[in-house]
Amino acid sequence: MKEIKKYDINLVRLGNKSHSYEFELDDRFFELFEQELILGGNLKAEVVLHKSELLLQFDFHIKGTVRLTCDRSLEDFEHPLEVEQTLLVRYGPEDLELDVNVLQIVPETQYINIAQHLYDYIGLAIPMKKLHPRFVEEDQERDDPEAEGLLIYSTGSEGEDDEDDEDEDGPIDPRFAALRKLK
Numbered sequence: 001m002k003e004i005k006k007y008d009i010n011l012v013r014l015g016n017k018s019h020s021y022e023f024e025l026d027d028r029f030f031e032l033f034e035q036e037l038i039l040g041g042n043l044k045a046e047v048v049l050h051k052s053e054l055l056l057q058f059d060f061h062i063k064g065t066v067r068l069t070c071d072r073s074l075e076d077f078e079h080p081l082e083v084e085q086t087l088l089v090r091y092g093p094e095d096l097e098l099d100v101n102v103l104q105i106v107p108e109t110q111y112i113n114i115a116q117h118l119y120d121y122i123g124l125a126i127p128m129k130k131l132h133p134r135f136v137e138e139d140q141e142r143d144d145p146e147a148e149g150l151l152i153y154s155t156g157s158e159g160e161d162d163e164d165d166e167d168e169d170g171p172i173d174p175r176f177a178a179l180r181k182l183k
Helices: 027-031 115-125 133-143 164-169 174-180
Strands: 008-010 018-025 040-051 055-069 076-091 096-099 102-105 111-113
Touching: 018 027, 018 115, 027 040, 027 115, 040 115, 055 115, 076 115
Parallel strands: 076 102
Antiparallel strands: 008 111, 018 040, 040 055, 055 076, 096 102
């Protein structure tokens, strides 16, 4: 509980101008969340808060590495991350999450804890397919349609007209013959 308080930003004492904050996000930070996606990490978060009378704008810049488990080999590996996100907080009659990056708070709110937002932005930057670096090049070659020996799609040899297919397969259904005229 005490650990998460490090990510509180006191709004009462702040003037209507820009304020900068820096946070070190290590293994203890990721232990605050019940999750298995990120095993740990070593990141630095720079948060700039632009405060005005009606709006708070948080600009997040997070850079470093996170420790993930490879989906293919189940080995742990370090994955580099760099995240740029903006969170807007406006004042209103009740606390609401209006959008993914837009919150509403009551004017009497004294603190905003940004730990969950930091974690969410890091989580969103992790690729869906988590591959150890030694598999990344191999996987890219497999997805590359220009890779040698990879046949994507073929209807016949190049330069061959589709009209020749009528003789090979027999007569064409008249419904499909009308579609051939569109070519």
